[in-house]
Amino acid sequence: MTGLDEPQRRQRFEPASAPFSGTLKKVQAQLQTSMAFSFTDEQEAFREVVQRFLGDHSSTADVRRMMETDTGFDADVWRQLAGELGLTGLVVPEEFGGQGFGDVELGIVMEEMGRALLCAPFFSSAVLATLALLESGTDAARQHYLPRLASGELRATLAVAEDGGSWDPADVQMIAADGALTGQKRFVVDGNSAEVIFVAARNGAGGDVGLYAVDANAAGLERRALNVVDPTRKLAELQFAATPATLVSGPDARDGLVTALRRAAIALANESAGGAQAMLQSAVDYTLMRVQFGRLIGSFQAIKHQCAELLLEVELAKSAAYHAASAAAERDDELPALASAAKAGTSDSFMRAAIACIQLHGGIGFTWEQDTHLWFKRAKSSEVMLGTPAYHRELMMQHWA
Amino acid sequence: MTGLDEPQRRQRFEPASAPFSGTLKKVQAQLQTSMAFSFTDEQEAFREVVQRFLGDHSSTADVRRMMETDTGFDADVWRQLAGELGLTGLVVPEEFGGQGFGDVELGIVMEEMGRALLCAPFFSSAVLATLALLESGTDAARQHYLPRLASGELRATLAVAEDGGSWDPADVQMIAADGALTGQKRFVVDGNSAEVIFVAARNGAGGDVGLYAVDANAAGLERRALNVVDPTRKLAELQFAATPATLVSGPDARDGLVTALRRAAIALANESAGGAQAMLQSAVDYTLMRVQFGRLIGSFQAIKHQCAELLLEVELAKSAAYHAASAAAERDDELPALASAAKAGTSDSFMRAAIACIQLHGGIGFTWEQDTHLWFKRAKSSEVMLGTPAYHRELMMQHWA
Amino acid sequence: MTEMSEDQVRADVRAWLAENWDPNLGLIEWRNRLADSGWGMPAWPSEWHGRGLPVGMAPVVEEEFQRIRAVGVARSGVRMLVAATLLEHGTEAHKAKFLRRILTGEDTWCQLFSEPGSGSDLAGLTTRAEQVGNQWVVNGQKVWSTSAHKADWGVLLARTDWDEPKHQGLSYFVIDMSQPGVEARPLRQMNGHASFNEVFMTDAAVPPDMLVGERGEGWAIATTTLMHERRNADSLRTWTTGVGGDERIYQEEAEEIATAMAPYTWYPQRAGRVDMVLDRARATGKLEDPVVRQEIAKLLIMSKSAEWTARRARAAQQLGRPQGPEGSLGKLASSHVARAAAHVHTLISGSDAMLAGADGPEDGIIAEILLSVPATSIAGGTDEIQRNIISERVLKMPKEHRVDTGRPFNEVRKNTVG
């Protein structure tokens, strides 16, 4: 798998035809020089490996089994995913025992996981926690945690949002004092099963935001599973009462956390693109086997046209997700805008695709037994996770306008 | 035509099923007690009279002929419309020589004019100028102008918007000093052909907004026809240079003008509902005579479904327009919210119906020769005239939320 | 039957009630009195528990019941539709056997029409009823039957003749739900509720006298039922306004209502709960957000316009005017409103839109909205079917080319399901 992200293998492109003015010119200049618009053969091969693994281990029967459990994942599958495929260490540099790949490969994995709706702490541990450490952790903290995160031996998560449900580190209220945290975090992905929680907290009131590590067994930590719309992604509320915590970042972790969350948003955008693709495929497949009035329903023009629009929707979502991943891999200046564009675009598309997929299934699509609702619920939760589409559109405008 | 607006003839209704909270409860209570949801037999008969007149005098050939002229109307048709039908005095009280009808009848006339796209200074003179005088004029001014406005002998208009294009009297900058006006008005409907212009201006800098009458031949008034997207509705820019003007309102005309503009917005909403209806009818008629691939295009399911959605769009627009007109006739407390709801809803619907009508006509729909673009252009101009849909939605929220 | 004046009717019912009404009676005992006297269903024929009064007199009788808070006959579920069908198409034996216990509430009924494969194409159903010996033997699967697991009897539409065109090969039966060949399983929906059942019939037996109407008339008879269903769509609201009270009969009625209403608790959420939007926006502070305000305004304009459109339709109907297009549009409008409402609720709730139950906003109501709204554009006819109906019946556009009618059902491609 070496060389997966070798930039020289990527396709380069001629200038676009439509002229863009103002700042967009700069965006475009970037596109011309550094963005990839196709996956390399190695990346495609990698995708197939991931696909095959998920085909074997994340059928909807598996998803349904896992979503009914408290921890929401299968330890065996997790071990294989970490050990055999090395996915848990995908973006961890080789010096810390990882694979040293970039955001494009992470996007591929997330897209496939979104398609298969894998139930596992991948997003919490291998994305959120890992990226937070990579982007804001001290060398010592990285040395301490990354090897075990990369091997999958340790499952961690990141706790940023509080009561208001904002993932902007600037909105963090929780205060760290005397090596201990007090307060509440909400919407913590896999917060009930993670073994270490990285917590964004302020060094005293009005102080800078730092990143703190808290052991799941620490004194004064109470964890409670939240009742969630999407049972395939577990969320928890964490209460800290003078809970011992270790600072694992420099004194001001805000920029690092913001970057980590942007990269996580791109990963989530790729997951949503995969989910949207699954919804399209399911809808089209169904219309090509379902007979009504003596005809395949896929032969009704109104259904055909809905599917055509859905395909457009999904392909635009994929483009936004891929492009943002490529920008992140290149550490492109436009990363902030492209991350928000991808997050907003893909979550709208995933939601619309899920709605359309239920609709095209008719009554059966509204049942528990049929699988569409599993993706519908993921779409609903991904729509607002890490910020709503409207929030990200506004962020995008702050960078582009 | 007596009794057209007799409230006791109207249909009363049982409470709605869905409970509404907060202020909406109040809206609903109003609905239950005073709103009409059907036209009386007399109103329907009146509509037929108007329809017949417009059928005779406002074919699209007539519209095309008139839109190429400078004044944009046919003096003969205007005389008949005023004299035989008495439409110019429709909402003028009988004491001033008018018909003394209300906003519901005005809505009927405007709806039919929107359907037929009549080119005439009806909206400028019989709606904007007349309502401004009715709502803010002094008794003397009414005595002076209304009889001639009602008879159609005098054509007037209302000038509120300036460079910024706002119809909110609060935004008026023009200053009246020593019985003379100086400054500029824009977007004045029929401003180039009106014989009297009623102008909103401030009594000195920071002073209250009053309504001033200016004779079209007054010294220091320069009128210039604006180049417009919609040639069926003429707009002008007026330059005032110490132009003699007479105050025709009390010292503070703002509330009256706001009410007049709300009632005008409702009239415009009814015009848009009529335009939208014309677009629907034209689209459906075309699909039922146009053959492609050996079939009527109206037999293609995707076309049928577009038309069904269009019908829904148009019926919702009509309901909003009718309801607002009824509220205005009853001087309902919710008039401000309902006027804005109707303006926003109908102008969006008219625009969408016009877009769909062009689309369903295919290439021919984009030609000058085919008539759809005439309504398309009216839809575009009505969309922003008296405030954009977004502006009116915000206004509506200020009243309802 | 001679014409009676409103005053006469009022006097009669008042006198009878004064004599008979007793809130300390048992519910069934009281309803047997209603069935005996005919005052429970005054417009039904006098030989079948009614008084043969004109339909217009029913409100007068109802008013008198309400005045003294007297309880009426049982009305929950599909019983009234079944009763209307049996009154019209049933034999005397059917009426004798079923009507009284429908009114008293002793028997509960379910409707076995839809199938997993039928969807929008009900007439394409494939449940099979065959004459074997002296019985009908039924095999097949039904779905979307409310409360079938509690029902005593079902009305069943099954295919008896496969060589007839699809609409002509169906027959209408009454089936005993308590037999071993009938199994009702709750069908869970994506919102977690299980308001409906799947019903599996394996060699289920129907005696020959439980055929309603003639063999092959099933579609025509079922259409009667469906028309009643449409006409009575609002009746849910009417009969659930139990007045309540401490006396025995009110206690028993409250229990009956609670049981009957259980499958419907999420129905208001399905429509999007536009009524909650402003309060929610206020409570979350999102009412200050100009972007949210725009979306709320769009929703309210659409929702109010849809409501006004429905009222225009009703007003025209009440004035006896020809039905305008506005009448056919409500169903489609409600889909748009529900979907827009779900969008707005998500916008308002932000991250909280991920939470359900006690952790979710409004004690889980918001989550229930988000997970129920997709049913609005499907249940009772999908949006696609509504658009067909509107374009063909209102706009008079050409009908879809049919390949499934006018030839033996055996030769038609059968409905399949995923």
Added chain:
Amino acid sequence: MTEMSEDQVRADVRAWLAENWDPNLGLIEWRNRLADSGWGMPAWPSEWHGRGLPVGMAPVVEEEFQRIRAVGVARSGVRMLVAATLLEHGTEAHKAKFLRRILTGEDTWCQLFSEPGSGSDLAGLTTRAEQVGNQWVVNGQKVWSTSAHKADWGVLLARTDWDEPKHQGLSYFVIDMSQPGVEARPLRQMNGHASFNEVFMTDAAVPPDMLVGERGEGWAIATTTLMHERRNADSLRTWTTGVGGDERIYQEEAEEIATAMAPYTWYPQRAGRVDMVLDRARATGKLEDPVVRQEIAKLLIMSKSAEWTARRARAAQQLGRPQGPEGSLGKLASSHVARAAAHVHTLISGSDAMLAGADGPEDGIIAEILLSVPATSIAGGTDEIQRNIISERVLKMPKEHRVDTGRPFNEVRKNTVG
């Protein structure tokens, strides 16, 4: 013809240009030299004004031309499509008569395919060509012909056999546009431009040797032309980048370009001018409005995503990978983008959206956007046709039931127009 190396080609063209290029020549004189030498169309056969070089060598030649700013052959309008068709299907006489004057720019051509009735169904055309005596006599009406009023020649698709199925009864002709039986009238569009013509043919004469290919092969030949049209859709950009200069040839070229481009000035506006949105919002102060910002953001995300999708398609093509679905979507995406852009421009312009020309924002460009955008979802295949194509070719959904093919055209319901 032996294989030549890139270096050899480069050396040859360079030597030839050094010898022949002279910016003070007249445009036609120079192009005649190009036609004689074959360097104007290096990939064309050497017997017809080319050099028989592989297509891949053309860019090398072009580079050398650009290096010294040498002018190329005429490329405006449909001439290159006509030339390709004649090279493939024309007789030697056709090639001798037309090809050189196509390259020099002396002859201008137009395409007479579409008809008022044809719309999305080109093969349903009804212009009639009949053999009368020793001639073809043509009657009918064509439309959407760019620059037909200035054209010397037209390529014409007409029906010669009415008893054949619709696609088999068409023939392909070259018609002399200067004859009295042909009248071209400008067709005005709703945006005020008249980029196209209607062409009326009344007993117009076509000599028998102006039939291209065989009688009845018209559809197949026209399809070649249409494929070239699609492939060359971007060529407009290429050939209009006139370098300019004071010398005679540059002056003449500039004039030629101005004439050829005149019908297309509104084309950028038709696509919605997304590029203007941010500057317009900034200039009007609307960039501060959160509601406008959201709409701009939605537009930019859609528009950029569409652009990235097109690039993904091109990248896959360049890598020789199988074409993914993203290739077929550009046309439909551009409709959505254009419509959204018109909406955003209106939102930004407010009342000014009512004004056009010198009174309108951006000197009338905004008004032109608003009045041109409706063409995007129609021209070159309506959105409806695109959705058919995408669903059938990409998603492999069943084809629409056809009633117009496979039987004599005489028996098919003819296209009508409003």
